[in-house]
Amino acid sequence: MLEIKNISKSYGTHLAVDQLSFEVKKGEIFGLLGENGAGKTTTFRIIMGLLEPNSGTVTLDGKKIDYSVTDTIGFVTEERSLLTKLTVKDQLVYYGILKGMSEEVILKRLDEWLEKFGISEYKNRKIKELSKGNQQKIQFIAGIINNPKLLILDEPFSGLDPINVKMFQEAILELKEKGCSIIFSSHQMEHIELFCEKLVILVKGKVVLSGYLKDIKKEYRKKNIFIQGDISIEKIKKVPGVLDVISTAKEYQVKIENDKIVDSVFQAISKNKITKFVVEEASLNEIFIEKVGESYDK
């Protein structure tokens, strides 16, 4: 289990991370959210031992993270950390050996993963000759080739097409099944919603929201009603408790303060021809935007 307790890190007068605490259990997927400069990468660097926090502790299975345990951690950075002049095979052998693995094991696992990602033919190609998506796959393989106990994924889906995102999702879920603890950051909230059981939202290094995703959504009172049919937007907007009405190509999204408003909205449009009336919880994206916005207002 990864345990982070009250870590703080400042660069000069700039406080990058402020009293951050969370834990990630075995086989759990944890999301670290925040806009650019929120302190996500600093947090990852502290976990990897690349940065020393000003205060607080980071432990993996009760042990301080140092070079005696980094062999059991996988790290996929936001930017492509590949030596582009090397071939795929040489690069993976290079990183694998730095993880304390033998060349034989590396090559065996490399073949398996290349096949899984459908890029076996690139094994002896130079990395610079590969497309961005395929380079991203190689970087992902480099991060997981040691079958890590803890996997850190900093924006793993950036620049990937939906097919490759699906491949990565499957691989991540497979690692979770094997008991790997995974932390990942992403700007795309749908990815966090899809994977993460727990999350933290950081704003300027401070935690503004944390906990299990289902609890966060439950506690977030605002809801959305999706309606299809002939309705008057102005009429709905007049209903007390309705925050906004957004018209899209196929439906209307009505934002309400809480689920008690649902009946009032339904009453207001009940005489119209309605083909869809669905009440849904707010998306993580909405929660994120609101929480980050509130923090900025403060």
Add this chain to the structure above:
Amino acid sequence: MTSKFWFLTKQSLNKKIKTKWFLIANILLAVVIVGLLNIDSVISFFGGDFSSDVEIVLLDETKQTEDIFKNSLLLAEESFDLEHEMILELFSKSQKELEEELKESNKVGIVLEEDEDNYLKARIISNEKIDTMSYQVLVQALNTSKTQVAMKEANIAPEELQKITSNILIDRLILDDNAKSEDEATAMIMGTVFPTLILPFFMLVIFLVQMIGTEINEEKSTRSMEIIISNVSPKTHFFSKVLASNAFVLFQGVLLILYSGIGLLIKNSMQVDSSSQITDSISSIWDSLGQAGIIDRLPMILAATLILMILSFIAYSLIAGILASMTVNMEDFQQIQTPIMMICLLGYYLAIMAGMFDGSILIRVLSYVPFLSCLLAPALLVVGEIGVIDIGVSILLLCLLIYLMTKYGLKIYKVGILNYSTDKMWKRLWKAARSKG
């Protein structure tokens, strides 16, 4: 961690050696070194007359100056220390016929004629230009001939004439064994230390600094540094780079010696059948060492030089690594490495000119300065400007610098390799030095 250190060192070394660049650079180096050592044969092969003798055809219309000119020419050849010979043949036909004969040859024609006012006048005829040195010899020989003709006409006895015209006998005595004239000292440096030490060392330092800078920058700019440093400590990474770059330059140094050896072997094998007068390079260096009276001290000089060189390579690689860690791209590195290159260049020129600083305290003190000492100290040792104690001081100061760079430089390196700040480089360096590390 130890195996990771050796792995990184091996990888780093392979990255340099197993490249097309290394192969091409070494082919060029081998060709240049072998070519330079056999430059006379190369010039001859392409039709040049680098070492061929100059044939002179003399038409003496005075009918009495032939012997005088012959002797004057010999004296002039001696005083200019010509590497080729001047072969004199007599011509008894007319000047027009001489001109005709010279048209199709490389020979130089000299026509001596009587002159009422100036005793003797001469004409030098050749089909092409004459090399400067040969021309000067001929001019001196002609001037001497004229003087002799004048004295003969003034009825000075041949014995007296011989005495007047013979070169003054100079017996040079230097009381201080270590004291040499500026020219002698410079000649000695250029003949011994420059080809064997200064030039190769300078080249290898450039290789070393570039290698370490390029590698660290490549790892930083591709962001693979984060992955590497998350698996091995900055200390392991740093020393693997230092070891690999030093191993590389030593290997390259051995290759340079090998190319020189091949070049000399080729030269020797060609000289068996050739009449080249150029002395063998090794013999030349050995002769210079013998003249300097340092053959007895050679083992000590070699040992001191070797220690200085190895320590200097380490110092240069440490400083290059530390500075490279603060840069974010090659442009940055080229900028930050300029002071190192300037220091090295200063050492290079000071070493070449070391003989000119006879007895100067400044040059002695400069020979203690790390980064300069490896170039300057051996040169000064050869010319007898400094002794073993001075070399000891240089080595001590280098060791001290290496210790300080290892201790404080590593702190900068740890911060620098993961720093992508866009602050001014020197500001970054200052911040890193002040960090807790």
